């Protein structure tokens with residue numbers, strides 16, 4: 001059999017293969033670019049961008065856990081303008097799609113970010129709704145269908161490129177939020193963001209993270225992520241970028257069978273910087289062994305009992 005066709009489409013954006021980097025785990029690609037050619041990837045999703053530069057939370061802000069990591073980095077980034085000036089032109093020098101991940105304190109801020117970044121020439125906007133809504137007492141946008149709808153509507157109105165809404169798993173029913181985003185014109189959904197967690201140093205009796213709590217990611221969250229991708233695919237028929245603990249080509253195949261059109265790779269990059277390319281190769285091997293000629297045929301092909 002010939003090499004399988006690895007092309008996929010994510011909300012009208014054509015990717016040469018389904019492997020994307022997860023926001024916040026790949027910076028702006030410069031460090032990883034020293035290990036391999038970034039144009040080998042399907043897309044790069046950059047670190048979460050805000051209107052103003054942010055220092056993030058005080059350290060310690062990473063804690064190891066069995067099969068994963070807890071982080072409370074707190075959206076450290078140079079701000080959207082600095083990204084557009086210094087990082088985007090460099091990224092554009094590679095034949096790879098660029099997804100800008102955005103975070104705001106208010107729906108209006110999300111709108112301004114979407115306009116700036118889509119005008120600047122990114123290929124897609126990923127809307128991180130796991131951020132506190134300052135005007136609604138600090139409750140995360142992604143935890144209520146109404147505020148998720150408000151942000152999606154605002155971003156959709158201001159963006160000239162496809163909009164992907166990134167769902168938070170820290171909710172009772174993720175399908176409600178997915179439907180709210182779909183109802184306001186989201187072109188795609190991505191999930192999952194990190195699961196809220198905590199660790200304590202039993203000698204000092206202090207939480208390990210200075211922020212007390214943090215987001216859990218890595219292989220520990222994979223089955224939860226997979227379950228949510230499957231539920232969301234059945235609830236809102238939009239293309240999905242599936243993520244959460246993907247560490248091998250077999251995990252990527254599982255994510256796609258559950259309903260993902262493409263797969264983001266995050267925490268595993270910290271222990272294996274070349275993981276995205278390894279995962280792509282392993283996925284190709286799986287397709288070859290299964291006699292599947294096109295990776296997109298995996299999407300949603302699970303046969304539930």
Ligand SMILES: Cc1cc2nc3c(=O)[nH]c(=O)nc-3n(C[C@H](O)[C@H](O)[C@H](O)COP(=O)(O)O)c2cc1C
Pocket residue numbers: 022023024025047048049069071073075101128166192193194216217218219221243244245246264265266267268
């Ligand atoms: C250190 C770190 C920083 C992250 N920063 C962001 C961010 O800025 N915006 C965002 O939407 N998600 C962020 N995430 C979440 C990831 O993009 C991803 O949704 C999550 O880690 C699950 O995937 P994984 O288990 O493969 O890492 C971050 C995750 C980690 C570990």
